[in-house]
Amino acid sequence: MTVEVAGVAMRSPVIAASGTFGYGVEFEEILDLAKIGAFVTKGLSLHPMDGNKAPRIIETSSGMMNAIGLQNIGVEAFIKDKMPGIRRMPGVVCIANVFGYTIEDCLGVIERLNDAEGIAMYELNASCPNTKHGGMVFGTDPDSLGDLVHQCKNISKRPLMVKLSPNVTNIGGMARVAQAAGANAVSLVNTFLSLAIDVKTRKPKIANVTGGLSGPAIKPIAVRMVWEVARSVNIPIVGMGGIVKPEDAVEFLLAGATAVEVGTASYADPRAVEKISTGLERWCAANGVTNAADLTGGLRT
Numbered sequence: 001m002t003v004e005v006a007g008v009a010m011r012s013p014v015i016a017a018s019g020t021f022g023y024g025v026e027f028e029e030i031l032d033l034a035k036i037g038a039f040v041t042k043g044l045s046l047h048p049m050d051g052n053k054a055p056r057i058i059e060t061s062s063g064m065m066n067a068i069g070l071q072n073i074g075v076e077a078f079i080k081d082k083m084p085g086i087r088r089m090p091g092v093v094c095i096a097n098v099f100g101y102t103i104e105d106c107l108g109v110i111e112r113l114n115d116a117e118g119i120a121m122y123e124l125n126a127s128c129p130n131t132k133h134g135g136m137v138f139g140t141d142p143d144s145l146g147d148l149v150h151q152c153k154n155i156s157k158r159p160l161m162v163k164l165s166p167n168v169t170n171i172g173g174m175a176r177v178a179q180a181a182g183a184n185a186v187s188l189v190n191t192f193l194s195l196a197i198d199v200k201t202r203k204p205k206i207a208n209v210t211g212g213l214s215g216p217a218i219k220p221i222a223v224r225m226v227w228e229v230a231r232s233v234n235i236p237i238v239g240m241g242g243i244v245k246p247e248d249a250v251e252f253l254l255a256g257a258t259a260v261e262v263g264t265a266s267y268a269d270p271r272a273v274e275k276i277s278t279g280l281e282r283w284c285a286a287n288g289v290t291n292a293a294d295l296t297g298g299l300r301t
């Protein structure tokens with residue numbers, strides 16, 4: 001079940017996705033973090049953020065919409081209050097998710113994390129659709145994305161995985177930009193920009209008006225995007241979007257992903273990531289797959 005993403009070894013290809021797994025330590029009592037490949041922290045910014053006004057989460061057909069607005073405790077508090085607990089969990093792989101309103105903000109977060117022990121990799125969120133000045137600008141404009149990735153890579157002491165926005169026409173082209181700027185891996189997809197309306201009040205169901213759609217509703221689009229990216233770059237791909245069962249993870253691996261992340265499923269079942277990880281192991285055994293890594297790119301067209 002072991003895989004390697006940008007030089008980081010993981011016990012399983014199944015990773016807990018950013019924003020759906022707190023800062024990892026909150027899940028210590030709920031599941032065995034040693035049975036999953038890694039976990040990604042909630043997005044970290046230079047300063048703490050309160051996020052958007054409620055309502056900011058709703059359920060949709062086969063999914064959910066959120067506009068949390070990147071609420072987080074800030075990088076300093078993360079290092080001081082959460083990292084000691086993460087370091088105490090043996091063998092757990094921690095990926096720090098980083099974002100900022102400006103390139104300088106992102107650089108500031110990475111600089112601070114560079115000095116903290118116990119982080120395996122950075123996931124740079126170039127794709128959040130919820131903040132007015134944030135990720136959307138980087139994630140949907142090739143020049144801004146290239147500049148952001150290049151500058152972050154220059155100062156990063158750890159492998160840099162770039163999380164791509166799905167809200168673009170040519171995701172393969174954006175992945176190529178990230179690779180050319182020095183990304184060691186790409187992850188995709190973040191949530192899809194969406195709008196739900198309460199027809200009685202004629203108001204948006206989410207206070208921010210728009211939100212990001214995730215969960216099973218987006219899976220076939222996300223798998224298609226991973227497949228397109230796999231044909232565009234030769235760095236590792238971490239795929240996600242709507243994974244709720246082991247077979248969903250297999251689809252992403254066959255489309256070209258080296259590993260997968262699980263997000264929304266943790267809201268229905270906080271142990272989902274562990275269950276999908278052990279379920280994938282069983283699926284491989286039952287289907288004559290001796291090495292999960294052999295699934296990567298196995299799609300027959």
Ligand SMILES: Cc1cc2nc3c(=O)[nH]c(=O)nc-3n(C[C@H](O)[C@H](O)[C@H](O)COP(=O)(O)O)c2cc1C
Pocket residue numbers: 017018019020042043066068070097125163189190191213214215216218240241242243261262263264265
């Ligand atoms: C409530 C919520 C908060 C999220 N926060 C972040 C975040 O802080 N940074 C980030 O890169 N992605 C964030 N995401 C996106 C997820 O990591 C993932 O890319 C997306 O939800 C698709 O996967 P899923 O369908 O398995 O949830 C968030 C998603 C949800 C549902």
